[in-house]
Amino acid sequence: MTSVRESARPRTPADDENAEAGARLRSVRPAAVGLSSSRLTPSGRAVLGTGVAACAVGWGLGYAEALALGVAALAAVAFALVWTHPTPSVRARREIVPIRVARDETAQGVVVLHNTGTRTLRGMRAEDRVAGVPVFPVDLPPVPPGAEVRARYRLPTDQRGSVEVGPMLLVRGDPLGLARRVRECGSAETLLVRPRTVPLPVLPAGRTHHLEGPTSDTAEDGTLTFHSLREYVLGDDMRRVHWRSSARTGRLMVRRMIDVSLPTTTVVLDTGQDAYRDGAFETAVDVAASVAEAAARSHFPVRLLTGGGLLPLGDGHDPGADHVLDRLSLVSAESRHTLSDALDVLERLREGDTLVVVTGGELPLPGERLGRMRGRFDRMLVVRVGVSAAATTALGVPQLTVDLLDDLVPAWRREAMR
Template identity: 75%
Template sequence: MRRPTDPARPAPPPAGPRLTPAGYAVLGTGVLGCGFGWGLGYTEAVVLGLAALAAVAAALLWTLKVPDVETRREVVPGRVARTDPAYGVVVLANTGSRTLRGLRAEDRVAGRPMLPVDLPPVPPGCEVRARYRLPTDRRGTVDVGPMLLVRGDPLGLARRVRECGDVESLLVRPRTVALPVLPAGRTHHLEGPTSDTAEDGTLTFHSLREYVLGDDLRRVHWRSSARTGTLMVRRMIDVSLPTTVVVLDSGRAGYTDRESFETAVDAVGSVVEAVARSRFPMRVITSAGLLPLGDNHQDADHILDRLALVDPEEKRGLADALDALERIRGGDTLVVVTGTVLPLPADRLARLRGRFDRLIVVRSGDGRDSVSGVRTVLLDRLDDLVPAWRREAMA
């Protein structure tokens, strides 16, 4: 995923060859050797000084010519689950007539320089690849770049740096585990919310969208089509399908540490993925409010992309998420995911039980606080969710 140039990124390196710290040290040694040797009449010192100066001059000449190369860096894959491997791949093609040696690539990841990647010699007309691992321990967007192509002399006295490659981004999404869909008290279609499988009485108008070849012409909305100049059709949903509402307490104060918060987001992602896999409708609410999903409320990839950008809130908590929940209608299954630091609001959860057929509270971290009559799942790590969820599915 390419990103536009960031005005706050570091200034590009200066053009032309530059001495390294070792090069400046050898240059100083050469100047001092020639000066003292000439002044005191020590021929050996003069010879040593001249040799040092010659080495510096040779290093500058070595790095003077701009290498004929085409360089790019790829982020593979562009989206990855937390802790899964992702790599920056450097691709270098020699477009000149001589073998290139002494090249290395230096990249910046999340604003910090990475260890340089030494590139092997590249014969004319050939291409080489080198890769390095990117950090994926935290969710969110990881900026990669700009990349620097460095050519140095064999002695390490001089180097020429050229900036190349666009700034790209790696999206680190929540880590998920496979969960079964919880059964609901209402009858629903096992094949998901398609108009073809639903009974006519269960369909209701949801929104308008552009006509796609194969759509039923009986659902064309002629008035909107005439107003917009584009053929529009009614989008129908099956209201008999079980609706799942997932509430994430994104307040920092509710969790013992950052890892317990990450486990909570992973749990939400796992539930969302299970519901989306069956193409059932859902809503996701955080302490900041209803997560905007648009028309992609059944697309697991879209929702996981949104969850990748959820950060801990300093001034909000579970109460704010439940306030947002009060403004939407009830459903079949309500899953509340929170930490273990703060006590559960027993009175509010008791009221919510009347609006939903099933209520489950998932708590991430250490603690044993629970509310009477409310199923509670305690998580020390994400893998603990699988057996507990299967027990809920069988209940």
């Protein structure tokens, strides 16, 4: 494990700017001190056992050499326990930089150690856990009194999902490696590994829309229609309070309106594991995330569906790209839901503008059902992952075939220009 050490220095304004703009660090707090105990390492226990046995043999049989060896071993164990007995006066924390990252991008754990005592701290090591597995021992440099040091290590981001990091252990060992004092610092934090995405243009639909996206959170009343009810929050227009529902629920409820002139992009992700060969499902998630992110960054409405149902994207009609990527970070392939289940959910929803179906190439497509969907959407596209172009079947709707995420960009741009 390779770590990058930083010399003792005060925090600079550049550090604060980086944390706010790119890292968005969370839980940067003094470490909560857990149990602290000094105990022997496996090597220490072996030396202790050897010392006891050597002393017994030397004393019982009169071997002076064995007795001397046993006494030396016991003395080494005693020295190690005395070395690690004092509890170091230190504050420690661990930061995750950044807290959200795309798959295979760099995320780091940053150990911050502040010496609050009067003596230089030596032999300190930070040990962290990722997904419950103890990993990443980081040897810390000597810390003078009142100084602060930092050490960095890279976190694994090769698998999409929510990764629990911590709690961190602060370890102080003796020079012989026979004993160590362990203290638990802070609590576990979560690193969210998102899907990879590529920049895509929004597919133009057949209706007249705000092509440049909405310029505010509201639109002209002529393009607004009722969508649902939600609880009142400070700043809501009181003219949109639904008094009958408010009286029935005992809470102030307001109408949530949507702008029907904005093109709605509906992304259907097939989560049936039988539809994909090895590794293809992750590419399919990346494709769905790229399509949804493109619409969300243009402030167009987005709907995400899987065989399990409609994925919630927050209270607002414009969820933002962050909500879209966070939600797709947690989807997984399963055997109980198929593309047909996702189409069942889609048939119960209102029609939209653009429909993109992302699926694998291991199962035949329900061509008849997909053909019926085309009449409910202005633009429809099927993206198949892990299938050759020669193996595609005629559906009456445009199809794209990709093996890697980077294959999507040129094919998508050609489709957008049609």
